[in-house]
Amino acid sequence: xxxxxxxxxxxxxxxxxxxxxxxxxxxxxxxxxxxxxxxxxxxxxxxxxxxxxxxxxxxxxxxxxxxxxxxxxxxxxxxxxxxxxxxxxxxxxxxxxxxxxxxxxxxxxxxxxxxxxxxxxxxxxxxxxxxxxxxxxxxxxxxxxxxxxxxxxxxxxxxxxxxxxxxxxxxxxxxxxxxxxxxxxxxxxxxxxxxxxxxxxxxxxxxxxxxxxxxxxxxxxxxxxxxxxxxxxxxxxxxxxxxxxxxxxxxxxxxxxxxxxxxxxxxxxxxxxxxxxxxxxxxxxxxxxxxxxxxxxxxxxxxxxxxxxxxxxxxxxxxxxxxxxxxxxxxxxxxxxxxxxxxxxxxxxxxxxxxx
Amino acid sequence: xxxxxxxxxxxxxxxxxxxxxxxxxxxxxxxxxxxxxxxxxxxxxxxxxxxxxxxxxxxxxxxxxxxxxxxxxxxxxxxxxxxxxxxxxxxxxxxxxxxxxxxxxxxxxxxxxxxxxxxxxxxxxxxxxxxxxxxxxxxxxxxxxxxxxxxxxxxxxxxxxxxxxxxxxxxxxxxxxxxxxxxxxxxxxxxxxxxxxxxxxxxxxxxxxxxxxxxxxxxxxxxxxxxxxxxxxxxxxxxxxxxxxxxxxxxxxxxxxxxxxxxxxxxxxxxxxxxxxxxxxxxxxxxxxxxxxxxxxxxxxxxxxxxxxxxxxxxxxxxxxxxxxxxxxxxxxxxxxxxxxxxxxxxxxxxxxxxxxxxxxxxxxxxxxxxxxxxxxxxxx
Numbered sequence: 001x002x003x004x005x006x007x008x009x010x011x012x013x014x015x016x017x018x019x020x021x022x023x024x025x026x027x028x029x030x031x032x033x034x035x036x037x038x039x040x041x042x043x044x045x046x047x048x049x050x051x052x053x054x055x056x057x058x059x060x061x062x063x064x065x066x067x068x069x070x071x072x073x074x075x076x077x078x079x080x081x082x083x084x085x086x087x088x089x090x091x092x093x094x095x096x097x098x099x100x101x102x103x104x105x106x107x108x109x110x111x112x113x114x115x116x117x118x119x120x121x122x123x124x125x126x127x128x129x130x131x132x133x134x135x136x137x138x139x140x141x142x143x144x145x146x147x148x149x150x151x152x153x154x155x156x157x158x159x160x161x162x163x164x165x166x167x168x169x170x171x172x173x174x175x176x177x178x179x180x181x182x183x184x185x186x187x188x189x190x191x192x193x194x195x196x197x198x199x200x201x202x203x204x205x206x207x208x209x210x211x212x213x214x215x216x217x218x219x220x221x222x223x224x225x226x227x228x229x230x231x232x233x234x235x236x237x238x239x240x241x242x243x244x245x246x247x248x249x250x251x252x253x254x255x256x257x258x259x260x261x262x263x264x265x266x267x268x269x270x271x272x273x274x275x276x277x278x279x280x281x282x283x284x285x286x287x288x289x290x291x292x293x294x295x296x297x298x299x300x301x302x303x304x305x306x307x308x309x310x311x312x313x314x315x316x317x318x319x320x321x322x323x324x325x326x327x328x329x330x331x332x333x334x335x336x337x338x339x340x341x342x343x344x345x346x347x348x349x350x351x352x353x354x355x356x
Numbered sequence: 357x358x359x360x361x362x363x364x365x366x367x368x369x370x371x372x373x374x375x376x377x378x379x380x381x382x383x384x385x386x387x388x389x390x391x392x393x394x395x396x397x398x399x400x401x402x403x404x405x406x407x408x409x410x411x412x413x414x415x416x417x418x419x420x421x422x423x424x425x426x427x428x429x430x431x432x433x434x435x436x437x438x439x440x441x442x443x444x445x446x447x448x449x450x451x452x453x454x455x456x457x458x459x460x461x462x463x464x465x466x467x468x469x470x471x472x473x474x475x476x477x478x479x480x481x482x483x484x485x486x487x488x489x490x491x492x493x494x495x496x497x498x499x500x501x502x503x504x505x506x507x508x509x510x511x512x513x514x515x516x517x518x519x520x521x522x523x524x525x526x527x528x529x530x531x532x533x534x535x536x537x538x539x540x541x542x543x544x545x546x547x548x549x550x551x552x553x554x555x556x557x558x559x560x561x562x563x564x565x566x567x568x569x570x571x572x573x574x575x576x577x578x579x580x581x582x583x584x585x586x587x588x589x590x591x592x593x594x595x596x597x598x599x600x601x602x603x604x605x606x607x608x609x610x611x612x613x614x615x616x617x618x619x620x621x622x623x624x625x626x627x628x629x630x631x632x633x634x635x636x637x638x639x640x641x642x643x644x645x646x647x648x649x650x651x652x653x654x655x656x657x658x659x660x661x662x663x664x665x666x667x668x669x670x671x672x673x674x675x676x677x678x679x680x681x682x683x684x685x686x687x688x689x690x691x692x693x694x695x696x697x698x699x700x701x702x703x704x705x706x707x708x709x710x711x712x713x714x715x716x717x718x719x720x721x722x723x724x725x726x727x728x729x730x731x732x733x734x735x736x737x
Binding site for chain 2 (some may be wrong): 113114116117125127129132139141256257293299300301302304305306308309312313
């Protein structure tokens with residue numbers, strides 16, 4: 001059985017504590033940690049959140065998110081002062097605006113095509129889109145430069161991240177928290193979000209009730225594209241450069257891996273997965289033994305692939321799924337309404353809430 | 357032919373245990389649109405006709421300009437399409453029958469090529485005493501056997517690797533299509549990294565038998581690569597025919613088609629469905645490996661080719677429709693021709709737009725999906 005959509009809800013106090021701990025991070029961590037671990041995990045989490053939002057509330061596993069954030073990143077990179085690309089020397093904030101609009105427009109276009117298919121077909125089509133975006137930018141060197149677009153101009157609010165990464169960390173943190181709160185609120189508290197969840201569970205019935213199923217999917221996709229655009233801007237702020245290689249299939253899969261490790265069915269899984277991913281990325285080289293050519297410090301992809309494989313095999317709902325299972329067991333089978341598997345729907349159809 | 361492999365199940369919803377017991381809205385979405393496109397001259401249809409006419413006229417003017425070049429470019433497209441077809445037919449077979457989107461299909465392709473290369477170097481490389489060439493292996497000469505044995509051995513190896521993959525990772529979670537896709541993605545990540553470790557990052561190619569001519573002379577003084585034009589094209593035609601016969605005419609094919617419709621019923625009849633599915637996975641992986649050896653001889657083997665061929669297979673199957681051999685053939689042909697033409701002819705006026713050729717591929721994909729969300733020959737699951 002496919003994993004059940006979790007109805008778990010990260011309580012506000014818990015969120016407040018997490019945000020407070022994160023906000024105080026500059027006091028107790030090194031610049032390296034702040035920059036390479038936390039800032040990176042936060043923006044990767046935003047990218048993964050756009051994927052999880054679609055998967056958890058729309059039942060659509062989209063692999064186009066990296067392509068979309070690449071569009072935003074490339075737009076920003078080409079509009080601000082930079083080495084390579086068209087370097088139009090716009091005001092960075094205007095470039096951010098343009099990048100987000102561009103990502104949303106491209107997302108609307110992709111969504112218009114993809115939203116009518118579903119399930120595994122949707123996954124294939126969006127994967128094709130993402131890879132096509134990559135090929136586009138690697139072919140069109142007028143936009144991507146020959147060695148990527150480097151030394152991007154940043155908005156003044158970020159200061160000079162090389163000497164002091166703290167302002168960039170705070171900006172990324174604020175954006176990530178805003179993305180989380182807004183996406184969650186939209187998906188669970190608005191008519192649109194509830195309609196979207198209805199479309200996920202029972203498209204045929206929703207259609208019979210007069211909802212425009214395709215439109216719901218399309219709007220959700222565009223919204224996720226906007227969030228992916230935010231991730232794209234954050235990523236180029238973080239890297240200060242963008243190359244076609246940074247938005248290739250490998251990165252597409254990395255974002256998927258992050259989402260799956262965290263848990264495809266809970267929004268907060270995005271940041272849990274991102275943190276886990278970044279930690280593995282940075283520290284696996286130290287503790288993984290060298291086994292000939294097969295395993296070792298140079299074989300990071302093998303390790304992340306194995307972690308991904310193990311997670312998918314034992315807990316398709318990711319780390320959050322493992323956590324929820326443990327909690328359930330600790331409570332001695334005293335099942336609560338949320339998070340418990342629902343039984344098969346009528347006509348022996350799928351259980352409501354299964355994501356195919 | 358669209359219904360060859362995919363005699364699938366409008367009745368999925370009836371068997372609850374079945375994999376694909378999901379309320380699909382594919383029908384409901386597709387039906388009104390299909391009806392709309394069938395009803396005479398909608399604006400959409402007019403637009404498509406206009407685009408088609410423009411493309412054909414454009415190609416005719418290009419052909420009139422330089423017929424020889426046009427013939428060569430077309431042949432390039434067709435031979436590329438042959439390779440795409442060989443690889444994608446395996447993908448669509450597995451996808452159509454088992455609903456498994458094998459994201460490691462590109463990895464199997466590349467691994468097939470690398471295995472054949474290793475076998476060729478290990479078993480058939482002889483010291484000719486002329487070891488003066490600096491570039492090494494590729495200049496060694498091989499007889500027909502030195503190409504054919506690695507082809508067969510590597511292909512069969514990949515078939516078994518595919519079966520092992522299916523038995524270990526996919527057999528016990530039949531029907532969870534998303535999970536299976538994720539598992540194969542994880543496998544493809546591991547495969548890609550291990551192949552990089554084992555075979556390096558440098559582009560290599562498999563040597564064709566040196567006795568074969570490098571090119572053939574076609575009427576009109578057109579020279580075209582012998583391997584591309586004869587071997588690859590011939591293999592694709594042969595494989596297409598064989599697959600068609602196997603699926604349509606043999607007992608195995610019948611069981612396969614029945615198994616797709618109702619696995620429980622077929623196994624109740626005393627047929628070992630799991631064996632049949634393993635067999636189908638064997639053939640699907642086999643085709644990827646075979647394509648890998650052909651591609652490794654025709655183009656080259658390098659990291660990234662796995663992605664390229666996964667993408668090609670995806671596009672072919674998205675265009676052609678799930679599980680349809682005919683669809684795969686037409687999808688491959690469209691993709692191959694579009695690739696070939698866009699790479700050469702995308703020069704409008706004096707401006708060279710060949711950089712943007714990927715957009716044409718994208719347009720093809722979008723164009724097909726806009727009219728037929730399930731592909732040209734796709735039917736609702």
